[in-house]
Amino acid sequence: QVQLVQSGPEVKKPGSSVTVSCKASGGSFNNHAINWVRRAPGQGLEWIGTIIPIFGTTYYAQRLQGRVTITADTSTSTVYMDLRSLRSEDTAVYYCARPKTTVTSDALNIWGQGTKVTVAS
Amino acid sequence: QSVLTQPPSVSGGPGQRVTISCSGSDSNIGDHGVNWYQHLPGEAPKLLMYYSYLLPSGVSGRFSGSKSGTSASLAISGLQSEDEGDYYCSVWDGSLNGWVFGGGTKLTVL
Numbered sequence: 001q002v003q004l005v006q007s008g009p010e011v012k013k014p015g016s017s018v019t020v021s022c023k024a025s026g027g028s029f030n031n032h033a034i035n036w037v038r039r040a041p042g043q044g045l046e047w048i049g050t051i052i053p054i055f056g057t058t059y060y061a062q063r064l065q066g067r068v069t070i071t072a073d074t075s076t077s078t079v080y081m082d083l084r085s086l087r088s089e090d091t092a093v094y095y096c097a098r099p100k101t102t103v104t105s106d107a108l109n110i111w112g113q114g115t116k117v118t119v120a121s
Numbered sequence: 122q123s124v125l126t127q128p129p130s131v132s133g134g135p136g137q138r139v140t141i142s143c144s145g146s147d148s149n150i151g152d153h154g155v156n157w158y159q160h161l162p163g164e165a166p167k168l169l170m171y172y173s174y175l176l177p178s179g180v181s182g183r184f185s186g187s188k189s190g191t192s193a194s195l196a197i198s199g200l201q202s203e204d205e206g207d208y209y210c211s212v213w214d215g216s217l218n219g220w221v222f223g224g225g226t227k228l229t230v231l
Contacts, residue, residue: 035220037166044123044225045158045166045209059218095165105213107156107171108220114165 002027004034004096004112011118017084020115022096029077030054033104036070036081040092048094051079052104086119093117124149125210125223132229138198141226143210145191149221153212155193157186160225161206169208170195197228205230 007021022034036048049060053072060068069082083090093114099106126144133139143155154172161167168177173188185196197204210223 037220037222039160044207045160045211045222047220047222050219061219062217097166105153105215107154107168107177108158108166108211109168109171109177111165111167 006112006115009116020081020094022079024077031102032098034079035097038092038094091119123224124221127223127226130227133200134231137200141195143193143223148216149212149214151191156211157195158209202230
């Protein structure tokens with residue numbers, strides 16, 4: 001059974017950067033798209049971006065483009081999300097998620113446990 | 122403002138049935154199956170429905186889904202207190218090359 005295990009909580013200052021990791025275990029990694037989704041306090045779910053590790057192909061939400069980079073290390077089955085120029089509005093719980101299949105547009109039915117990122121001065 | 126439109130809240134008594142709607146456009150709901158997620162406090166989102174009306178393994182048959190044109194809906198029958206939480210519709214948008222989510226609907230069991 002595939003599991004996604006994320007890195008621990010982060011507290012960052014405005015203007016700084018954060019890196020959140022997501023390690024896959026128990027199944028194949030390269031061919032499955034890994035997505036990042038966040039939920040800010042009082043807000044809904046927001047898609048951040050997607051990577052297909054085997055190709056390194058990435059897609060990003062337009063409103064975060066330029067501040068976010070998603071990378072994959074296939075040797076350790078780990079995906080990283082870097083978010084730069086942090087603002088208070090980036091305070092959220094960040095989740096990685098993937099479909100059960102290798103179809104990028106299939107439903108996200110495997111989720112990481114979430115990583116709380118707090119941006120405060 | 123979300124690309125997919127959901128009511129902010131719905132409510133119902135124990136044992137009752139509620140429906141949550143999700144409205145989109147040709148490029149998202151009109152072109153792809155709709156997925157529904159349940160997000161309970163302190164937990165990761167959970168897939169409730171995929172391809173608009175298919176139940177993932179382990180999800181209760183009290184949940185059902187449908188889609189027509191550019192709209193979809195999720196129905197929950199036999200409401201239970203543990204159903205309280207936030208529900209989101211989502212679909213892959215080919216024009217954006219990414220996932221779009223509804224704004225979420227808070228379900229309250231009275």
